[in-house]
Amino acid sequence: IVNKTGILKYFLSSDINRFENIMGIKKIIEEAQGLTDLQADVTLENFVEYLTIAAENNINIPTEKSPIMQNAVQLLTYHASKGREFEHVYLPTLEIYKWERDSRSSGSLYVPYEKILSKEEKEEIKASEKIKLLFVAVTRAKHTLTLSYPLKVNGKNRKLTKFVPFDKDFFEYKEFEYDSESFLADKIAALIKYDFDYQKQFESYITSKISNLKLSATAINTYKICPKQFFYSKIMEFEVKDSNKDNMSYGNSVHKACQKLVNYAIKNERYPKKEEFIEYFKTDFATREISTRKMRADLYERAMTNLPRFYVQLTNTPTKNLYCAEYKINDCEVHGIQITGYIDRIEKLEDGTFALYDYKTGKSKTKEIEDGKKYEDYLNQLRLYKFVFEKISGKTVSKTGFIFPDDCEKNCEKPLGIEDNKIIEEILIETNKNIKALKFEANTTDKQTCITCPYKDICNL
Numbered sequence: 001i002v003n004k005t006g007i008l009k010y011f012l013s014s015d016i017n018r019f020e021n022i023m024g025i026k027k028i029i030e031e032a033q034g035l036t037d038l039q040a041d042v043t044l045e046n047f048v049e050y051l052t053i054a055a056e057n058n059i060n061i062p063t064e065k066s067p068i069m070q071n072a073v074q075l076l077t078y079h080a081s082k083g084r085e086f087e088h089v090y091l092p093t094l095e096i097y098k099w100e101r102d103s104r105s106s107g108s109l110y111v112p113y114e115k116i117l118s119k120e121e122k123e124e125i126k127a128s129e130k131i132k133l134l135f136v137a138v139t140r141a142k143h144t145l146t147l148s149y150p151l152k153v154n155g156k157n158r159k160l161t162k163f164v165p166f167d168k169d170f171f172e173y174k175e176f177e178y179d180s181e182s183f184l185a186d187k188i189a190a191l192i193k194y195d196f197d198y199q200k201q202f203e204s205y206i207t208s209k210i211s212n213l214k215l216s217a218t219a220i221n222t223y224k225i226c227p228k229q230f231f232y233s234k235i236m237e238f239e240v241k242d243s244n245k246d247n248m249s250y251g252n253s254v255h256k257a258c259q260k261l262v263n264y265a266i267k268n269e270r271y272p273k274k275e276e277f278i279e280y281f282k283t284d285f286a287t288r289e290i291s292t293r294k295m296r297a298d299l300y301e302r303a304m305t306n307l308p309r310f311y312v313q314l315t316n317t318p319t320k321n322l323y324c325a326e327y328k329i330n331d332c333e334v335h336g337i338q339i340t341g342y343i344d345r346i347e348k349l350e351d352g353t354f355a356l357y358d359y360k361t362g363k364s365k366t367k368e369i370e371d372g373k374k375y376e377d378y379l380n381q382l383r384l385y386k387f388v389f390e391k392i393s394g395k396t397v398s399k400t401g402f403i404f405p406d407d408c409e410k411n412c413e414k415p416l417g418i419e420d421n422k423i424i425e426e427i428l429i430e431t432n433k434n435i436k437a438l439k440f441e442a443n444t445t446d447k448q449t450c451i452t453c454p455y456k457d458i459c460n461l
Contacts, residue, residue, distance in 0.1 A: 001044075002029070003457050012461065019198075033239065040289060078137045089141035091134075095149040099130060099161035127163075134163050151175065203438060209235055210435055214338040215428065217384045221377035223431050225449055228442035232455040235440075240454040249288035250299045251361040254405050255326075255344065257281040257307070258359060261314060262325035262345060271315045278307055302406065310405045323348045332388050334425065337432045343385045345403070355399035356385050364410035369402070378402065379414060383424035386416050 002008050002025060011021040028051075035042050035050060053059070074086070117125070138145055150158045160166055213234070223230040232238045257280035265271045272280075281303055290296040327343040345357040358381060368374040386397045401413035442459060443449060450456055 003461075008458075009461055078133050081140050082136050084140060085142050086140055087142050088144045088146070089137070090146045090148070091137055092148045093150070094147055094161050094164055095158045096161050097158060099163055100127075131163055147171070150178075206235060206438060212338075213435065214340040215432065216339070216341040217377075217381040218341075220384065220427060220431050221380060223435065224377070224380070224427070225446075226443040226453065227434065227440045228459055229449075229453055229455055230435075231440035232458065238455065238458070246290050246295050246299065247361070249290060250285070250303070251359075253281055253285040253288055254303070254307070254361055255359055256284040258314065258344070258405070259325040262322055265315075265319045266322050266325075269319050271319065274308060274311045277311050277314075278304070281307060306406045306408075310408045313408045313411075317347060321347050321349065323354065327389070329385075329388050329392070332392055334388075334391065335429055335432075337428055339384070339388050339428075341385070341388075343389065346389070347399075349398065351398070353396045353398035354389070354393075355401075356382070356389060356397055357401055357403050358382065358385070360402050360404055361406055362404070364404045364407040364412060365402075366410060366412040369412060369414060380424060380427065382414055383416060383420045384428075387421045387424050390421075 008022070008025060011018055011025070014021070031051075032047050035047055039046075076084075138147075147164060149160050152158060219230065219234050222233060257277060260280045261272060261277050264276075285300065285303070290299065323346040324343075325345055327346050329339055329341045329343070332339040343356055344359045347355040347357070349355055358378075360378070365375045365378065369378045370376065371379065382400045382402075386400055389395070390397055397416070399413065400416050401411060403411050450459075453459065
């Protein structure tokens with residue numbers, strides 16, 4: 001709806017409150033997401049009703065403050081500055097006429113029985129109020145405090161208020177001429193609009209975001225497919241509705257069931273029964289969010305058809321050869337690049353070397369897992385896992401491959417060697433270099449990538 005109404009495009013092209021308005025849209029979308037997290041079947045009408053109730057009952061939905069630090073001059077009364085601090089504070093017109101001879105009360109002190117006070121007592125109380133107010137103002141400064149007063153106004157001499165105990169040895173004192181022409185020049189300068197350098201500030205924000213960035217196999221492959229998609233998903237972390245979410249939920253449940261099976265076998269030196277393995281899947285799948293009941297039923301039937309066959313294959317490996325399930329890549333650094341991720345399955349072979357495997361749900365893609373082919377990203381994923389595991393553990397990986405739970409008769413082994421380590425190392429270095437250089441141009445050469453990209457609407461804007 002945001003895209004169809006054109007409101008985002010309108011705000012992007014507007015010079016007035018551009019960032020604040022966009023953050024407002026972002027907050028509305030986050031509110032909608034929060035409501036769906038609480039109630040999965042909530043409708044748009046329900047959300048509008050929720051906003052209406054909030055408006056009618058004066059319930060604020062505050063927008064986020066900009067993560068970009070924007071310096072600005074703030075004009076405040078002395079009272080309003082209380083409790084706040086500023087890098088630099090300027091207190092102008094500190095002259096007798098504005099302070100001692102000002103008939104107004106600062107309003108900071110309530111005096112009972114005012115009528116019985118003498119004139120001297122009233123003046124003393126008034127002076128006390130002024131001193132307290134001035135104390136509040138001067139203590140707002142963190143680095144510099146500038147006090148000023150006019151020596152002459154319209155040819156008449158002026159003096160500094162007695163409330164400022166001026167000491168030339170303490171203050172840095174300076175006098176300068178200021179006439180009507182200077183005043184007019186300053187007024188004109190103040191009225192001229194200067195564009196804020198959003199580009200520079202945004203680059204500063206992005207640089208801070210990528211300073212602690214960790215690269216995973218998914219992140220590297222996403223950047224290789226399209227740097228702009230990587231920017232939206234991994235840097236800005238925009239949440240989008242993934243059309244493949246149901247299959248991802250199914251795949252995650254299969255992964256969890258396989259992980260539990262391997263961990264059980266390692267701990268007990270025997271595999272759990274087939275019924276227990278199926279139950280692992282059922283328990284996890286029940287917690288997953290699936291778009292429709294029909295889709296849930298279809299995915300459930302798919303699992304009940306494929307997992308019993310897959311169980312037979314899973315349990316062929318002797319339990320003594322099982323090394324780890326969901327091996328976490330942690331604290332791994334290559335050329336200053338932090339690497340993260342999980343290896344689905346690791347086996348220890350009879351010769352003391354290791355085998356790494358990754359589970360992939362869906363049909364086997366054996367023939368297309370090659371450089372320059374559709375599933376080149378699968379190959380780079382295996383390369384990264386082998387390279388990193390050998391670097392962390394100091395052990396040798398002699399076998400790598402993919403296991404397809406839905407098509408387990410067509411599993412795929414991909415022998416990798418030293419040359420593959422060099423290839424992925426070069427990809428890592430080049431990817432990190434481009435990210436640090438803020439190279440996030442969209443890859444428009446592959447039209448199919450754009451068609452299926454979940455960020456295509458915002459990218460077009």
